[in-house]
Amino acid sequence: MDWVKAKIRNIPDFPKPGILFKDITPLIKCPETFRRITDALHGHYHDEKIDGIVAIESRGFIFGSALAYAMGLPFHIVRKPGKLPPETIDISYDLEYGTDSLEIHTTQIEAGERVLIIDDLLATGGTVKATKELIGKLRGEVAACAFVIELAFLGGRKRLGPTPVFSLAIYEDE
DSSP: OHHHHTTOEEEETOSSTTOEEEEOHHHHHSHHHHHHHHHHHHHHHTTSOOOEEEEETTHHHHHHHHHHHHHTOOEEEEBOTTSSOSSEEEEEEEETTEEEEEEEETTSSOTTOEEEEEEEEESSSHHHHHHHHHHHHTTOEEEEEEEEEEEGGGOHHHHTTTSOEEEEEEESOO
16 A cells, blocks of 8 residues: 555665664654554454454554554464463574564453454564464464555465465565
């Protein structure tokens, strides 16, 4: 959607040289754009059988909480280690250089609950794949994944397997 791309600010060499950072802050600064994003996501999923929204720390919380509110659904959060009180389960996953971890409350997702994972950006897909695995540990089901921005040239969609993916703004090349 070109109206999303028109508001995204490109910041060269952030957070390190050679990276072109896609800054979402202009999307949330403008109330009308933020509303349009929430409405577009709601419109895409309003007829789907979804029992809850799962958002990934931290920018996913912005869009996930708005969508959960709009759809009248429970909102579940996935965070970096040490940010949630016990009882949590965690998962470690590989990054390009090193590893990272995520946690979720053990009581967040109920067995059989169908959830929509939402985040601001799909890049290589490692964080979302790990989130899917966390939900699976709780015996939940990932109905779909949604993103405001997708960097398709990094191949993240492929790492998510057969899970349906919807992105508002897709960048095919750098």
